Amino acid sequence: MANVIIVGTQWGDEGKGKIVDLLTEHADCVVRFQGGNNAGHTLVVEGKQYIFHLIPSGILYENKSCFIGNGVVIDPEVLLKEMSELAGHGLPVTPARLMISERSHLIMPYHKLLDAGSEAMLAAGRKIGTTGRGIGPCYGDKILRHGIKLGDLLDRELFRERLQENLEEKNFLLTNRYGLQPLTLDAVYDEYMGYADQLAPFVANVSLALDRQRRAGRHILFEGAQGTQLDIDHGTYPFVTSSNTIAGNACTGSGFGPAHIDAVIGILKAYTTRVGEGPFPTELFDATGEELQRKGGEFGATTGRKRRCGWLDGVVAREAVRLNGITDLAITKLDVLSGQPELQLATSYRHGEASLEAMPNNSKSHRDLVPVYEKLAGWSEEIRHARHLDDLPAKARAYVRRIEEFTETPACILSVGPGREETMLLRNPFKR
Numbered sequence: 531m532a533n534v535i536i537v538g539t540q541w542g543d544e545g546k547g548k549i550v551d552l553l554t555e556h557a558d559c560v561v562r563f564q565g566g567n568n569a570g571h572t573l574v575v576e577g578k579q580y581i582f583h584l585i586p587s588g589i590l591y592e593n594k595s596c597f598i599g600n601g602v603v604i605d606p607e608v609l610l611k612e613m614s615e616l617a618g619h620g621l622p623v624t625p626a627r628l629m630i631s632e633r634s635h636l637i638m639p640y641h642k643l644l645d646a647g648s649e650a651m652l653a654a655g656r657k658i659g660t661t662g663r664g665i666g667p668c669y670g671d672k673i674l675r676h677g678i679k680l681g682d683l684l685d686r687e688l689f690r691e692r693l694q695e696n697l698e699e700k701n702f703l704l705t706n707r708y709g710l711q712p713l714t715l716d717a718v719y720d721e722y723m724g725y726a727d728q729l730a731p732f733v734a735n736v737s738l739a740l741d742r743q744r745r746a747g748r749h750i751l752f753e754g755a756q757g758t759q760l761d762i763d764h765g766t767y768p769f770v771t772s773s774n775t776i777a778g779n780a781c782t783g784s785g786f787g788p789a790h791i792d793a794v795i796g797i798l799k800a801y802t803t804r805v806g807e808g809p810f811p812t813e814l815f816d817a818t819g820e821e822l823q824r825k826g827g828e829f830g831a832t833t834g835r836k837r838r839c840g841w842l843d844g845v846v847a848r849e850a851v852r853l854n855g856i857t858d859l860a861i862t863k864l865d866v867l868s869g870q871p872e873l874q875l876a877t878s879y880r881h882g883e884a885s886l887e888a889m890p891n892n893s894k895s896h897r898d899l900v901p902v903y904e905k906l907a908g909w910s911e912e913i914r915h916a917r918h919l920d921d922l923p924a925k926a927r928a929y930v931r932r933i934e935e936f937t938e939t940p941a942c943i944l945s946v947g948p949g950r951e952e953t954m955l956l957r958n959p960f961k962r
């Protein structure tokens with residue numbers, strides 16, 4: 531038996547969806563534990579592309595169970611749309627295949643309006659560039675203890691009461707602060723009661739269900755969203771998302787005990803991308819940055835925004851290993867680096883006179899970080915066909931070896947293309 535957590539090590543979009551899909555073959559259950567439909571996880575199976583925002587990336591395997599934990603925030607409209615798209619592909623999502631925690635919090639229409647409104651009010655330089663999906667306001671209400679849980683939706687009276695209380699405050703904000711029309715109780719109530727009828731069969735105590743799976747000796751895979759530098763506590767605050775994205779939250783966000791975790795896999799893109807605003811020390815503003823963006827197809831899977839691109843940041847990678855307790859790395863998108871005559875790996879930052887080996891806490895100093903680079907040889911060969919380590923050019927192997935050495939963490943997977951088969955599984959993390 532092995533229970534494995536997958537997390538992003540950078541600013542998201544490292545290729546978590548692809549690796550989760552790949553490893554689902556060796557698991558019995560896949561669990562989302564945080565974030566919401568700000569995530570966009572892409573899978574390419576037999577040439578067909580799927581993008582999941584809420585449903586765990588394990589859903590394409592018919593005999594596996596998927597779970598959405600209490601730490602996730604749920605926009606029911608998006609969830610139902612995702613379910614109906616899957617049904618359209620001949621993959622109906624039944625309650626036997628997907629359980630959703632009764633304790634997960636609901637994204638309400640006012641959360642989306644407040645997300646957009648608050649971004650619009652921020653001065654230039656302070657804007658976060660959120661996905662506009664209502665994520666921050668929903669988690670904010672959860673922490674303020676104003677939130678409405680998925681389970682509350684099943685009790686009509688309770689839901690109406692909670693909605694009414696919330697609308698009193700939110701309508702004040704919407705009209706007085708953001709100059710918008712107020713929302714009406716009946717309209718939101720009716721909309722959400724429609725969702726309640728459809729979602730009721732999926733609502734469950736996920737912690738209990740996962741415990742049963744664990745006791746039966748099943749393998750559980752936890753699918754992180756976003757990335758370590760977007761973590762609300764440990765990321766480049768305030769340019770972060772509103773949840774803990776690191777491995778510790780796999781337990782909190784699903785009601786699973788930490789002693790039962792066997793491995794943590796950090797997904798590391800062979801270079802760096804970031805979508806939205808915020809510090810990015812190794813960002814490239816030149817033709818190389820544009821080439822990575824183009825060759826890597828670096829457009830946001832949720833918002834379609836162009837992703838900013840830059841060299842691999844070893845400081846960020848090391849920080850991810852420490853914060854998540856990463857046991858193995860999965861290095862993705864190595865193929866995108868083919869043709870670069872020379873590669874650069876940031877090994878520390880200069881900040882004024884100081885040399886830094888970790889990301890500073892102060893958001894002001896983030897802006898003035900100058901990466902100190904180590905140069906590595908590039909390779910010219912295309913490598914998407916590589917299926918064994920020996921199929922890679924020596925210089926690509928040396929790049930991987932240097933990452934392993936610098937992060938003091940072995941790679942268990944190398945990915946050379948978006949497809950399931952474009953992968954080298956060096957060691958199976960479920961067989962330790």
Ligand code: GDP
Pocket residue numbers: 538542543544545546547548569570571572573574826827830831862863864865866945946947948
């Ligand atoms: P996630 O949010 O971490 O799941 O990542 P995204 O799906 O947002 O972005 C990763 C993108 O890279 C997707 O379009 C994937 O299909 C693609 N991808 C994943 N692994 C590889 C790889 O090794 N090589 C290439 N070229 N593309 C990849």
Ligand code: IMO
Pocket residue numbers: 538541542543544568569570571658659660661662663664665666754755756757760769770771772805806807831
């Ligand atoms: P996956 O799971 C990349 C970024 C947004 C913004 C910041 C806050 O696909 O890796 P939010 O809407 O969460 O309040 O926005 O976080 N962001 C992501 N960037 N990948 C993601 O998810 C992201 N989810 C949020 O762009 O900068």
Ligand code: MG
Pocket residue numbers: 542543544569570571572831832
């Ligand atoms: Mg993504």
